[in-house]
Amino acid sequence: MKVDYIKKLFEINIALSHEKNIYTLLEKILLLARDFSGADAGTLYLKEGENLVFKVVHTESLGICLSNEGGNLKWPPVSLYHDDGSQNLSNVSAVAALSGEIIVIDDCYYEENFDFSGTKAFDELNNYRTKSMIVIPLKDFESDVIGVLQLINKKHHESGEVVSFTAFDRESAVALASQATVSILNARLVYELERFLEIFMQSIGEAIDAKSPYTGNHVKKVGKLSRMIGRVVSESEKYRDSYHFNNDSARKLEIASWLHDVGKIAVPDHIMDKATKLESVVDQIDVIAERVEIIKRDYKIEYLERNISLSEYESKIRELDNDLIFLRANNFGEGFMSDEKIERLHKIAEHKYILCGKEEPLLREEDILNLSIRKGTLTDEERAIVMSHAGMTYKILENIPFPKKFLDAKHIASNHHEKLNGEGYPRGLTAGDLSVDDRILAIADVFEALSSADRPYKTPKKLSEVFKILSFMVKDGEIDGEIVRTIFDSKMYLEYAKENMLPEQIDEPKLFF
DSSP, X not given: OHHXXXXXXXXXXXXXXXXXXXXXXXXXXXXXXXXXXXXXXXXXXXEETTEEEEEEEXXXXXXXXEEOGGGOOOOOOEEXXXXXXXXXXXXXXHHHHHHOOOEEESOGGGOSSSOOHHHXXXXXXXXXXXXXXXXXXXXXXXXXEEEEEEEEEEEOTTTXXXXXXXXXXHHHHHXXXXXXXXXXXXXXXXXXXXXXXXXXXXXXXXXXXXXXXXXXTHHHHHHHHHHHHHHHHHTSTTTTTTOOOOHHHHHHHHHHHHHTTGGGGGSOHXXXXXXXXXXXXXXXXXXXXXXXXXXXXXXXXXXXXXXXXHHHHHHHHHHHHHHHHHHHHHHTOOSOOOHHHHHHHHHHXXXXXXXXTEEEESSOHXXXXXXXXXXXXXXXXXXXXXXXXXXXXXHHHHTOOOOGGGTTHHHHHXXXXXXXXXXOSSSOOOGGGOOHHHHHHHHHHHHHXXXXXXXXTSOOOOHHHHHHHHHHHHHTTXXXXXXXXXXXXXXXXXXXXHHHSOGGGOOOOOOOO
């Protein structure tokens, strides 16, 4: 008997020590405790503040097996104190938690020290009869109660009749409670550390987003989109057997999403948020407009002094107005700057005005350099600075000791600008180096950037335009075509679009590969 008892304790210890998921652990503790004691039913509470919260409830004979994972168990908690601050001495579980003592009851219906009206109501509703009970406080290393284990209706191992819990059960309960408490504390510590990591990383991502008035929701939306893509990819024909998307992998992908732009902390704000070609601390187009007004004033003086005719004056004013319209339009960087446009730009630069007795050009060399940008708003030097954020992300995350299950998050975050054809950055990785998660995040980042409607420096793309661009990227060997096709075929993009895009952006897309 003693050998079997010790053997069973060892088996329980091994079973509990290997479980890290807190709710699976609680289920296992209650199941093992019932099996060890021969109890038909049981309840496991954890202490939260001044309440005992139901976590797991079992009644084998009634087929009841309930867990509060995800907040699904809506039973009200047991308060340890009344509203006036006095202890709740009518509830047996509350008393066990408050006193730290094991309570053994032979028959709840004849127990006068506690209120079992709720138990009797449950029995009547379910045609059950609660009789014997043992209530065990779970204490941590400092003898503070962290929860309560309640076992109900011990069954005789031969007859199956409900009998009282014995002194041996009481002693066994102490050993079992000790093991259970250590396991709960370990699992809770792991959970809290992981939760801390998630919240901390999310906060970092939100802080980076907060640097920009234009991309304030980018990280959050990329995280949401990545998770949605991960789900449908795991169900696709190609990746169904090789890519498994569970709660841990979803959290890993979200962490990577929150961190993928952390390197932007090293990018100056005036470059990261450069909305127009001439923007620095202020938009230089306004300075140029002031210079145009000076030139207009000079022409007016020439006209009033009869140095030029009225028609010449009006022609020069029209030319300046048209030139300024041209400069303003090209300042936004949405169209392509052709050779003809650059030639006109240099012609406009020939306008001169007098400042402090010195002749100055309408456009400075820096103005010409920026306005000559072929596409977008960044010069080659500025683009290199922005692109450096991916390498900085890698440097920042490289030495952070992520938990094993989230270890790949730092690589996924760092690889969001890598391309399958090896032409990405910062490391020039190729298809063989990039995981499914790497590919998902890269596509989610592009999709969000193209479809975002909250960036004043570019027109948000319609779904048809987004998928056209993604198709070209697939043709160029930059992103994974199977994943893009899965997104398209599953129509999951509609769910995202309805929540995050303007109604006028939602049209009928098609693929071009």
